[in-house]
Amino acid sequence: MNPSRQRCINSSAIKNRTKDTPDVLNDGRSIVEDLKVSLRDYQVKEQTESAIVQSRAEAAVEFGRVLEDAAVLLAHETLRSHIRTINRDMKEYSEPDSEVLFQIEDHANDAILERLNDRITNLEKYLGVQ
Amino acid sequence: MGLTWPWWFPKDATYEDFFHFLPRRRIGFPFEMGSAEIRLEITNTERLLKMAEREQEELSALLEMRLKMKDTQLSEFQVLLEDIFSRTQYFNHLDSSVALPQRFLEMLERLHSLRTSLVEHMGE
Numbered sequence: 478m479n480p481s482r483q484r485c486i487n488s489s490a491i492k493n494r495t496k497d498t499p500d501v502l503n504d505g506r507s508i509v510e511d512l513k514v515s516l517r518d519y520q521v522k523e524q525t526e527s528a529i530v531q532s533r534a535e536a537a538v539e540f541g542r543v544l545e546d547a548a549v550l551l552a553h554e555t556l557r558s559h560i561r562t563i564n565r566d567m568k569e570y571s572e573p574d575s576e577v578l579f580q581i582e583d584h585a586n587d588a589i590l591e592r593l594n595d596r597i598t599n600l601e602k603y604l605g606v607q
Numbered sequence: 608m609g610l611t612w613p614w615w616f617p618k619d620a621t622y623e624d625f626f627h628f629l630p631r632r633r634i635g636f637p638f639e640m641g642s643a644e645i646r647l648e649i650t651n652t653e654r655l656l657k658m659a660e661r662e663q664e665e666l667s668a669l670l671e672m673r674l675k676m677k678d679t680q681l682s683e684f685q686v687l688l689e690d691i692f693s694r695t696q697y698f699n700h701l702d703s704s705v706a707l708p709q710r711f712l713e714m715l716e717r718l719h720s721l722r723t724s725l726v727e728h729m730g731e
Contacts, residue, residue: 483705490697497697504695511691519684533729534656537666540725541649541673547718548677551626551707552684558706559688563698590714597717604724 485559486566494570505567512560519553521546521586527595530603543596550593554586622719627681628703629688642683645676666729 490501530536561583640648652669656662692700704712 483701485698485701487697487699501697504697508691508695508698511694515687515691533666534662536725537669537729538653538656540721541669541676544673544677544718544722545680547715548626548680548684551703551711551715552680554708554711555684555688555701555703555706558708559701562701562706566698587710590710594714594717597714597721600721600725601717604721604728606721606724 483562484566485562486570490570494573498571501570502567505563505570509560509563512556512563516553516556519549519556521549521553521589527592527599530599536600536603539596540600543593543600546589547593550586550589557583557585622716623704625719625722626703626715627678627685629685629700630702640675640679642676642679645672645679648672649676663729670726670729 486501486505490497528539530539649669649672652665652672656665656669658665688700692698700706707715
């Protein structure tokens with residue numbers, strides 16, 4: 478296993494690779510399923526176009542909405558990251574000679590992230606930040 | 608009268624504190640209101656903000672509710688994640704700073720800084 482990367486699988490599983498292999502893989506699959514189900518509860522709603530903020534009231538309202546979307550995005554991306562990591566852990570666990578089998582580049586949330594950054598930029602402009 | 612800082616977060620809290628990063632900050636449910644009640648309060652307060660004479664009062668209430676909403680969302684998420692990983696002895700959850708790609712961390716840090724600027728602006 479690549480020692481440098483972060484993983485969810487722990488030393489208990491690695492030490493007992495032969496004896497516990499089925500249990501570890503079953504646990505991993507079960508967790509991934511739970512994480513996938515939870516993804517449904519953390520979907521960022523369709524975002525409105527980023528608008529110019531012109532008053533304190535608009536800034537407060539927009540900040541609150543951005544904050545809520547950011548919290549949901551944080552949760553969603555955290556779940557996705559765990560799914561990626563556990564899938565990779567299990568692959569390496571079941572095929573220890575395979576080295577790093579696949580580098581997963583996941584940019585599914587990048588469009589939402591970009592939109593949030595645009596909205597933050599508009600708020601920063603209103604507040605004279607930057 | 609300007610806004611006061613919410614008592615549950617010091618002004619100098621980092622963005623990792625603000626967004627309840629694991630494992631550095633584990634919290635329970637400190638609020639009496641659930642998500643649905645907070646959301647209703649937010650909707651009502653946004654409506655009241657249109658009445659200019661009450662703006663300062665409503666701005667304060669809105670920001671407080673938004674912070675409570677954020678804390679409730681992230682508390683529920685912590686519980687969910689810990690519940691999922693409590694069912695296995697072979698896997699642990701990641702620290703938030705590891706789980707989230709750098710570009711997401713940068714956005715959260717910007718938003719946290721913005722919150723400071725916004726509260727200062729509202730208090731002027």
